[in-house]
Amino acid sequence: MTTQDPPPEGDVYDGDPDSGDAGGEHAGGAGTDYRFTLANERTFLAWLRTALGLVAGGVAIQQLVPGLASDGPRTLLAALCVGLALVIAAAAYPRWRAVQRAMARGDPLPRNVLLATLGGGIVVLTALALVLVVVA
Amino acid sequence: MSREQPQRTDLAWQRTALAAAACTGLLLHAAATTGGVAVLAAPVALVTTIVLAATGAGRAARLRRDAAPLPPLLAATAAVLVTATTAAGLAALLVTAGGC
Numbered sequence: 518m519t520t521q522d523p524p525p526e527g528d529v530y531d532g533d534p535d536s537g538d539a540g541g542e543h544a545g546g547a548g549t550d551y552r553f554t555l556a557n558e559r560t561f562l563a564w565l566r567t568a569l570g571l572v573a574g575g576v577a578i579q580q581l582v583p584g585l586a587s588d589g590p591r592t593l594l595a596a597l598c599v600g601l602a603l604v605i606a607a608a609a610y611p612r613w614r615a616v617q618r619a620m621a622r623g624d625p626l627p628r629n630v631l632l633a634t635l636g637g638g639i640v641v642l643t644a645l646a647l648v649l650v651v652v653a
Numbered sequence: 654m655s656r657e658q659p660q661r662t663d664l665a666w667q668r669t670a671l672a673a674a675a676c677t678g679l680l681l682h683a684a685a686t687t688g689g690v691a692v693l694a695a696p697v698a699l700v701t702t703i704v705l706a707a708t709g710a711g712r713a714a715r716l717r718r719d720a721a722p723l724p725p726l727l728a729a730t731a732a733v734l735v736t737a738t739t740a741a742g743l744a745a746l747l748v749t750a751g752g753c
Contacts, residue, residue: 551720
């Protein structure tokens with residue numbers, strides 16, 4: 518996690534006693550730099566967007582490009598897209614929570630296996646799409 | 654508190670809602686052309702879009718006051734809805750391909 522500037526003194530989230538939010542462990546923890554918790558929130562949303570983008574891609578392959586290949590291979594490519602999206606969507610929340618916990622405890626951030634999963638999945642999808650385009 | 658961080662986070666919520674809206678459009682197209690399970694998947698995506706947009710608006714209002722972290726319930730709701738949209742989309746694809 519990199520930032521351009523060190524956090525200024527006092528720019529940490531200490532919880533809002535009026536709302537009953539004490540900034541506990543699940544919330545990133547009292548004393549966690551607010552920029553890190555917001556960055557983690559944006560990363561979580563980026564994973565969700567990636568999943569939604571893969572769903573859109575899969576549905577588009579199935580619905581909008583009938584000339585790409587016959588029904589079987591096209592459905593396989595679309596199902597792989599949406600299947601990868603399902604894995605990413607299901608793993609996004611546990612990842613966000615694990616990072617919140619690690620930041621609250623001052624531990625190193627947990628290893629991110631999602632990146633390797635997404636990278637490998639995209640390589641497979643791209644290779645399959647290339648084969649379909651060439652064969653078609 | 655810097656104003657850039659809440660703005661970036663607000664924009665991230667808006668982008669996510671837009672991505673869900675794009676999915677909704679495609680699933681509505683699939684429902685209109687093929688019917689089947691896509692007819693059920695499109696409303697799931699629509700609900701996801703609405704909830705993400707509303708949650709984003711609520712987060713933006715909260716972040717204008719202070720830099721409170723995202724409540725776990727909101728994160729879990731967003732993740733469950735996106736997962737449900739994805740599962741519904743996969744079901745729509747497979748059932749449509751199976752000729753149901």
